[in-house]
Amino acid sequence: MKILIVYSCVLLMGMAVTTSAKTLASSPDEKVDMEKNQTIDELASGPEYDESNGGNKRAKRYVNNYYGKLDFNCPSLDSISGIRSCHHNRHEDRKFGFNCKKTFQYNPICETRRDKTWVNNFGQRFTYTCPNDSVIAGIISDHNNHHQDRQFAFKCCQSQFYQKLNGCYWTGYVNLFDQYFEWQPKSGYYLAGVSSEHNNHYEDRRFKFYACSMTLHIT
Template structure:
């Protein structure tokens, strides 16, 4: 019966049947059964086909991978006076600044260090025409919380004559007190709010125009940058002669 089936098959199918019986592949080369019989159990036959090294997958798993390099330490901050000549505070330091009698804050400079996530500060003052001293002045409570918005303007026609500030290392921010001062007959007008005077992590150098005076400070903080942006409330001034 088998001989009859063989005689009925086409020539190509006969060759395939004979190859299966002999253990060779009908498509050329050795059959799957032959490759299994010649595998030495160590995977070396597989390794010879996977790479020029000839290493088996089992042996390659034993190779040690070196650990990643540690990150570079952050660069230290420069000295406060190198970062900002004339700075009145060092990094993370509390400071208090007051203008001499009869003067108001006219210039605010600042430099930032990302390692300390803080700023150093310098202030300058200018005289008010017709005013030799301010008999009335007061310090505010803190005008912002750490990480909070700052939105303060001196009341009662008074002007900014001083700042106090302290830094928090845990929140990487500063909070502020402001000294406001006035004298009888002093009236502020033409109130305006400046654009923000610094970008994140950059220096600031703001000076009021010749006939304008500082009457407030505003700002907000970024946890991502560890910094605060600032802008200022300014005005013109007249004396009513009271």
């Protein structure tokens, strides 16, 4: 099951990992797991952004290592427009990648929650929405090996002028435990909140997202 899950991360990225039947038959599970994980890292590497898809900037690589700190910020006029994540059973951790899109005409006003203001404790469910009709433009996260879990904090930004969120909706859970996911809001909507719960058996999290359309008046 664990080998299939690791394979799914690569398949859903649109790439295929090929390993001979002879190698699979003769290699210990941990060695195979490690080799596949290395291949995933190689396939996910590349330029930080691919801007070929209109105004949607796709970060072509994961922005954190397993066990490593995640500290991601979109370009100054952008907010997060997509999230993808792959779980690894041996590491019991996730890597994350993000898309960003143009959101503001001028540099926004941003509020960042840093290390001592995490939105969750380890093992804890959380639901967080940005204050003051702002949207998420950055994410911070740190992993703890004892708890096999992550804490999260979010950078929220709003226009210098008038900004109002409308038509907001919560998704259902976008992933099962141990499962790869890739999510983006509906066209014209912006990420404004995240909800997540941890499961001690799987040592993993599943996620919901809160998205809104935005009225922006610049005079």
